[in-house]
Amino acid sequence: MKNEITLKIKSNFIDKYKNGYPLIFQESILNLASLREEGAIVTLVDEKNHFIARGYYGRQNKGYGWVLSRKINEEIDEAFFQSSIASALNQRKSLYQDTETTAFRAFNGEGDGIGGFTIDYFDGYYLINWYSEGIYRFKDMILGALTSLVDPKAIYQKKRFDSSGQYIEADDFVLGERPEFPLIVKENGVNFAIYLNDGAMVGVFLDQRDVRKKIRDQYAKNRSVLNTFSYTGAFSVFAALGGATNTTSVDLANRSLPKTIEQFNINGIDEKDQTIIVQDVFQYFKYANRKNLQFDMVILDPPSFARSKKHTFSASKDYTDLLKQTISITADKGIIVASTNCSTFNMNTFKGFIDKAFKEMKANYRLVEEFSLPEDFKTIKAFTQGNYLKVLFIEKV
Incomplete structure (x- = not known):
């Protein structure tokens, strides 16, 4: 049995935990100093020592640990x-x-x-x-x-x-x-090439499965496709297999070039028929605007936070401006696939970013479809932050 610690929860957060909220967070704890060794089992109680739940202490960017059980005698084994x-x-x-x-x-x-x-x-x-x-x-x-x-x-x-x-x-x-x-x-x-032994990234983000399928099956045919922040080119592969006239994949990481070529090749696609560019996406947008390039579909899936030599990007602050640049190189009747995995705002806020961008560009749009996490990325209603993925298919009209 691991060391157990009693955590007293502030009265205004008790109902939140009783209603299924799973994250143990700093603002809810009265005796924060009692948390010392990570991995300790914690018992959450109210100020009168009435049992609320049991969990563990583990610090990550989201909080100080997680609730494991709401049964007072359940062993964590x-x-x-x-x-x-x-x-x-x-x-x-x-x-x-x-x-x-x-x-x-x-x-x-x-x-x-x-x-x-x-x-x-x-x-x-x-x-x-x-x-x-x-x-x-x-x-x-x-x-x-x-x-x-x-x-x-x-x-x-x-x-x-x-x-x-x-x-x-x-x-x-x-x-x-x-x-x-x-x-x-x-x-x-x-097909996807996966490397479980090669650093933090393995080759594909599994949470975009439904979105990739939709692009291949219903949207890519006869369209020119720009895939920004393309990583290993997964969206580009699905677009090419869906009949896109051509794909352009843009990512700052040098390794994105060989990784994207590999993904094309294992699916029988000649990379010479596609365009793969290693460049800061923000710089590419400037280039595309100077050259008056237009794409029938633009996939915009930036990280929540990114820093390059010349740019710092935060989805919560900068997505609208990034989308404005996207609108300018999207052809009329074109599709923008706007995606974010930022958990600090919800779908309604994200839709607000879309609306603001189009209004500031004096352009019209229609929301065609929306996606969140696929079924294997299970979430619970009590923790809406867990359903972080927000994807909108937007037609520029």
């Missing part, structure tokens, strides 16, 4: 983790049986009952993302629970809780048999 992971895997049974999609999220943190870590599945291989030292203290229990439920080819991990790199292993291997990389997985029949 391997059986506890096994129960939550088993439930999550069972809910994804249809994805496990889908031969056209072999990469998805198997466990989504607080959405599946335990905040602070996620598990992704890549055709028999598993990747665990740890988001705090606190949850990492439960590693052996969680690995024991997972391996009691599945027979993984191998398990890899990413320790995302220490920016100094102290917790980064050479290749993030945990157990099993080391595979040859890349792994080739499928998403709706399209």
